[in-house]
Amino acid sequence: MVIELxxxxxxxxxxxxxxxxVPELRGSEIKEIARDILTDMGERRLKQWKPRLxxxxxxxxxxxxxNVLMNRYCMVYTTDTTTCNDCMxxxxxxxxxxxxxxxxxxxxxxxxGLCGLRMSDYPAKMSLREACKGLCKxxxxxxxxxxxxxxxxxxxxxxxxGSSITYPTMNTSMLTGFYIDKxxxxxxxxxxxESQLSELLFSAYFGNERREVLEEKALHAGALTLxxxxxxxxxxxxxxxxxxxxxxxxxxxxxxxxxEIEAGMGAVDTSKPVVLFIGNNFLPAWFAVKYLRxxxxxxxxxxxxxxxxxxxxxRFYNRAKVLTSGVKxxxxxxxxxxxxxxxxxxxxxxxxxxxxxxxxTIVITSGYTQERGMRVIDPEKAGELAVRLxxxxxxxxxxxxxxxxxxxxxxxxxxRCDMCFSVCPERIVISGALAQAANGDLEALAVAYDNCLFCxxxxxxxxxxxxxxxxxxxxxxxxxxxxxxRYLMRAGRGPMTELEWRDLTFGIILGGNGxxxxxxxxxxxxxxxxxxxxxxxxxxxNYLVCVAGCVAAEVAKYMDEDAHKxxxxxxxxxxxxxxxxxxxxxxxxxxxxxxIYRGALxxxxxxxxxxxxxxxxxxxxxxxxxxxxxxxxxxxxxxxAAGITRAGIPVVVGPSGFRFVRFMLGDKYDREKWWMYDGIxxxxxEVEPCPLHMLIPVETKEEAIAMSARLLHRPLALRDPRLAxxxxxxxxxxxxxxxxxxxxxxxxxxxxxxxxxxxxxxxxKLEREHGWEIEGMRIKxxxxxSGELMDMEEYNKRYGIQLGRYSTLIPRLITRKHGDEHE
Numbered sequence: 001m002v003i004e005l006x007x008x009x010x011x012x013x014x015x016x017x018x019x020x021x022v023p024e025l026r027g028s029e030i031k032e033i034a035r036d037i038l039t040d041m042g043e044r045r046l047k048q049w050k051p052r053l054x055x056x057x058x059x060x061x062x063x064x065x066x067n068v069l070m071n072r073y074c075m076v077y078t079t080d081t082t083t084c085n086d087c088m089x090x091x092x093x094x095x096x097x098x099x100x101x102x103x104x105x106x107x108x109x110x111x112x113g114l115c116g117l118r119m120s121d122y123p124a125k126m127s128l129r130e131a132c133k134g135l136c137k138x139x140x141x142x143x144x145x146x147x148x149x150x151x152x153x154x155x156x157x158x159x160x161x162g163s164s165i166t167y168p169t170m171n172t173s174m175l176t177g178f179y180i181d182k183x184x185x186x187x188x189x190x191x192x193x194e195s196q197l198s199e200l201l202f203s204a205y206f207g208n209e210r211r212e213v214l215e216e217k218a219l220h221a222g223a224l225t226l227x228x229x230x231x232x233x234x235x236x237x238x239x240x241x242x243x244x245x246x247x248x249x250x251x252x253x254x255x256x257x258x259x260e261i262e263a264g265m266g267a268v269d270t271s272k273p274v275v276l277f278i279g280n281n282f283l284p285a286w287f288a289v290k291y292l293r294x295x296x297x298x299x300x301x302x303x304x305x306x307x308x309x310x311x312x313x314x315r316f317y318n319r320a321k322v323l324t325s326g327v328k329x330x331x332x333x334x335x336x337x338x339x340x341x342x343x344x345x346x347x348x349x350x351x352x353x354x355x356x357x358x359x360x361t362i363v364i365t366s367g368y369t370q371e372r373g374m375r376v377i378d379p380e381k382a383g384e385l386a387v388r389l390x391x392x393x394x395x396x397x398x399x400x401x402x403x404x405x406x407x408x409x410x411x412x413x414x415x416r417c418d419m420c421f422s423v424c425p426e427r428i429v430i431s432g433a434l435a436q437a438a439n440g441d442l443e444a445l446a447v448a449y450d451n452c453l454f455c456x457x458x459x460x461x462x463x464x465x466x467x468x469x470x471x472x473x474x475x476x477x478x479x480x481x482x483x484x485x486r487y488l489m490r491a492g493r494g495p496m497t498e499l500e501w502r503d504l505t506f507g508i509i510l511g512g513n514g515x516x517x518x519x520x521x522x523x524x525x526x527x528x529x530x531x532x533x534x535x536x537x538x539x540x541x542n543y544l545v546c547v548a549g550c551v552a553a554e555v556a557k558y559m560d561e562d563a564h565k566x567x568x569x570x571x572x573x574x575x576x577x578x579x580x581x582x583x584x585x586x587x588x589x590x591x592x593x594x595x596i597y598r599g600a601l602x603x604x605x606x607x608x609x610x611x612x613x614x615x616x617x618x619x620x621x622x623x624x625x626x627x628x629x630x631x632x633x634x635x636x637x638x639x640x641a642a643g644i645t646r647a648g649i650p651v652v653v654g655p656s657g658f659r660f661v662r663f664m665l666g667d668k669y670d671r672e673k674w675w676m677y678d679g680i681x682x683x684x685x686e687v688e689p690c691p692l693h694m695l696i697p698v699e700t701k702e703e704a705i706a707m708s709a710r711l712l713h714r715p716l717a718l719r720d721p722r723l724a725x726x727x728x729x730x731x732x733x734x735x736x737x738x739x740x741x742x743x744x745x746x747x748x749x750x751x752x753x754x755x756x757x758x759x760x761x762x763x764x765k766l767e768r769e770h771g772w773e774i775e776g777m778r779i780k781x782x783x784x785x786s787g788e789l790m791d792m793e794e795y796n797k798r799y800g801i802q803l804g805r806y807s808t809l810i811p812r813l814i815t816r817k818h819g820d821e822h823e
Contacts, residue, residue: 009035012043021051023061030055033177037609045607050812053610055177056192058199059213059220065613066216066646068809072673073664073694075215077123084122086205089114117208124214127662128204131221134639135197138225139190141280141345142232142587144367146190148283148379149239155184159238162246164497170597170608171230171590175223177610183239186231193224215662222642229590229640236587237494240286242315244494253500253574257491259566261314263322263553266486268337273390274302276338278329278352280345280586282312284366287383288342289317301387306332307347311552311585314491322489325524325550327632330355331454335473335482336399340390342366342382347523347586348632350456358470360398362389402474404440410471411437411445413464420458420468425656426451430458430468437475445475451527489556490568492584496546496595500575501602504544507577508624509603512720514542514577515728516624516712517599519592521640523631524550525655530701531630532558532567537705539571539578541728546575548583548592551630555580589640593647596625617810620648620691621676624712624725627651628704633659641695650691650711654704657697664694668743671785676715679806682814686785687715687800688747702736709733713747718803722747727755730762745770749796751779 007025009016018025022034033055041051054061085091092113111119159180161168169180172189180186200217203209209217237244243257268274277285285305292298298319305313307326314320323332326347333341333352336359343352344366356363364374366382376382402410414434421429428451433444449472458468476482507513518538520531531547531554538545547555556566563570571580575595583591600619601608608615619625627644629637633656641651645664653660667673668689676687690713698704709728717725726747733741745766748754754762759777766772766779773781773789782795790798801807808814 007031009038011038011041011046014043014046016046016051022053022055026056030177033610037177037607037611040607040609048815049614050816051611052613052812053177054175054612055610057175057220057610057612058196059217062220062223062612062646063216064810065616066219067212068617069219069645069648069664069694070212070215073666075124075127075211076663076665077127078658078661078663079123079126081122081126084113084117084119084125087115092117092119113208115208118210121209121211121214123662124211124218125204125207128200128214128218128221130635130661131218131225131639131642132197132200132204133635134637135193135200135221135225135228137347137636138228138232138587138639139193139197142228142235143190144281145232145235145283146186149235150183150187153183153239155182155187157183157239159183159186159234161234161237161495162244162248164248164250164499165246165495166498167598167601167608168246169230169234170594171223171226173609174597174612174615175227175610179609180231180234186235189227189231193228196220196224218662219642219646222639222644223646224643225636225639226590226593226643229587230594232587233494233584233590236282236312236315240282240316242312242494242584243491245497246495250497250499254572256573257493259488259490259568259573260318261320261322261489261491263487263489263556264485265323265332265335265337266483267321268302268304268323270302270337272300272302273340273387273394274304274338275340275342275386275390276323276332277303277305277309277313277342277344278307278326278332278346279343280308280347281367281379282309283379284342284344284364284382284386285309285313286316287380288387289313289320289383291384291387297387301390304332304338307550308586309344311492311550311588315494315584318491322553325553325631327523327525327550328454330456331452331469331473333359333361334454334470335359335477336361336401339393339397340364340386342386344379344382347634347636360400362393364389401477402470404442404478407442407471407474407478408438408440410466411435413466414438415464417463419461419463423457423461425453425455425457428452434466434468434471437471442475442479445472446479446481448472449476449481453525487553487556487559487566488569489553489566490573490582492548492552492582492588493573494584494588495591496575496581496583496598498598498602501595501599503576504599505602508544508721508724509622510718510721512718512722512724514544515709515724516626517544517546517596518708519546519548519625519627520551520555520630521548521589521592521627522551522629522637523634524554525631528554528557530655531555534628534630534701534705535567535580539567539580541731542577544575544577544579544581546581546583546592546595548589549586549631552582552584555582586636592627593644593649596623596647596649599623599625613810614813616646616648617808617813621716621807621809622714624714624717624721625649626691626708626711628708629653629657630655630704633657645694650693651695652698652704652707652711653695654698655700658699660695660697663696665696666692666694668692668746676801676807676809677811677814678801679808679813680815682811685801685807686798688713689743690715690747692743706732706736710741716801716807719750719752722749723753723755726753727758730755730758740765745772746785748779748782749800750792751777
């Protein structure tokens with residue numbers, strides 16, 4: 001029974017002052033939300049811990065958790081820019097190294113600008129700007145979708161994620177305190193995100209806050225980006241009939257959705273009229289498909305997509321073809337596959353009109369952010385027009401394919417200056433490939449096609465004006481590589497359910513039957529097989545692998561020659577160990593943290609509404625999960641990385657991740673950084689250095705695999721999961737680098753945590769290299785990090801947390817005893 005007493009809430013015998021729970025009681029709506037959440041928490045939990053709710057959170061409302069991350073991990077910047085010209089008083093100059101210890105001698109006093117900004121903190125301001133750009137781009141796309149949906153449907157339209165989803169929109173509820181139950185709730189959440197973006201932009205361009213505050217806001221921008229992406233997802237699933245696992249029974253998940261979507265440049269039947277959709281807005285494609293169905297022309301026209309819309313298409317139309325990633329959309333246009341291209345907001349800008357002109361392709365632009373081309377703002381009209389024009393243009397189009405003779409003649413124009421090599425981001429030796437092509441050997445040029453990003457920087461610097469990328473496409477076509485670029489994948493399925501996490505909990509949390517959950521997201525890269533190679537490595541070793549974004553199609557690009565099956569055909573689609581789950585396109589990245597929140601709730605039963613710190617504190621120390629962000633280093637992905645790390649989930653970024661503005665790196669040698677509170681006694685205990693990093697760059701797939709395995713260590717893992725994560729780290733590191741990680745011994749607390757096939761070798765290493773005392777096949781005494789040699793009982797008392805014991809990083813989450821409170 002709940003009794004309301006003005007600004008108080010009574011739950012059972014517990015009476016809670018709302019002012020003590022909510023940082024700022026702004027209006028009756030927040031009070032009502034707070035009362036509902038406290039009621040859901042229940043009397044028992046309110047007696048155990050002092051609640052603190054972040055309803056309609058501002059950045060500082062989650063500072064309690066953000067400070068944990070920033071105190072543990074060092075913010076390392078890739079820019080040494082300490083000159084600020086943001087206001088009329090500038091420029092103000094300082095000297096710094098991105099670590100806050102520079103000494104300035106510019107216009108400001110010491111290392112401080114005239115506005116009061118410490119110049120050594122300026123890189124953090126750049127970090128916030130980058131995250132705000134990503135949030136702004138996603139917000140613009142989602143706002144456009146919402147405004148259209150609100151006109152098409154009622155504000156009271158229900159948003160129902162399905163009976164298989166208990167906690168529906170957690171990226172939203174974790175920040176606002178409410179689920180999206182109706183269309184109008186989506187509007188409330190978007191209005192909140194807009195207001196927060198205004199605050200963040202003010203700080204990013206006019207603020208003079210300290211580094212910690214700026215980074216706190218950058219993390220907040222990331223969390224808001226995931227909220228905005230989630231709103232786009234629920235609108236797609238609940239208003240436009242996108243595939244949604246929540247509406248299907250768990251018995252279907254192993255083969256849901258079917259591995260039937262054709263992907264790759266060779267998947268298109270070019271004998272038919274072809275419409276290619278590129279961009280972030282799926283609505284023109286949705287109406288084009290509706291028009292085809294209404295006029296019974298589905299068999300007569302090919303509908304294809306590249307980038308975000310390419311991965312949205314198969315979720316409502318299983319005949320759609322996914323050609324390539326947004327990064328490589330230029331490839332699809334220059335190959336001349338499409339008769340009509342419909343453009344609706346590029347995630348990677350390039351001159352579509354110029355490229356389309358070369359291929360005699362018509363370009364239609366839809367929406368308010370596109371100015372060039374045949375502009376049709378209404379997505380319904382754009383979709384119908386695209387189909388009709390494709391049918392008409394097919395009959396008269398002058399498509400021209402480059403022949404072997406012309407290719408050889410063009411290649412001979414190369415003067416071997418290697419200007420192309422100097423600007424190529426993939427370091428392709430183009431002149432060598434052209435030299436072979438000039439002599440009639442097209443193989444090297446076809447291989448270059450596989451590794452090319454199609455940024456066309458090479459063409460811009462070529463003094464001879466050679467159409468290099470067109471020659472690559474021609475070589476790929478003439479050698480049959482283009483035709484062979486054909487794979488099968490599963491359409492995005494949307495959310496992961498609580499039922500799947502219950503099964504997964506027994507596998508990775510309790511049983512240790514698999515190392516953990518690896519999520520591969522991002523825009524994809526070149527060569528494309530890298531993503532498939534990483535996914536296959538993890539799947540073969542009993543991980544759960546989830547994908548989202550353009551990398552999903554790249555995962556399909558591994559073919560088992562013996563079975564003649566792609567990865568999506570080889571592995572089940574359920575969220576279980578050895579499962580390969582495709583969440584969907586760009587906005588479906590929001591399902592990654594939501595899935596992990598569900599894992600935390602299955603184990604804890606916490607309330608996932610405006611309760612950020614408690615939920616994230618739980619999953620950070622327990623759940624063996626990691627994200628690999630692979631591909632182009634866009635502002636969107638920077639914001640996504642910020643949001644995921646704020647959720648306590650480590651991120652490995654590559655292969656060009658060093659272009660990110662900022663990383664969050666741990667120092668395993670600084671013992672003062674690695675501790676937790678005993679959740680019962682409040683004692684502060686030293687723990688293993690894990691997760692070692694929160695955001696770390698790598699350059700190769702091998703580094704990504706090995707680092708991801710190392711980041712699965714958790715201080716509160718049970719014995720068998722500890723064995724699984726340690727073996728995963730040891731196996732990957734020895735396989736790729738020929739030696740064990742230099743810190744593997746820091747994660748050993750029993751000989752039972754050493755894999756039986758390595759136990760003897762590792763015990764010997766503990767004895768000879770680390771000074772442990774070994775007796776037979778067991779550890780007699782361990783060398784503490786202080787240098788002391790002690791028996792295992794004492795070692796485990798002083799180092800690490802007792803298995804199964806409740807612990808936390810937050811003082812107020814220490815269990816209250818007899819009215820005592822920890823702050």
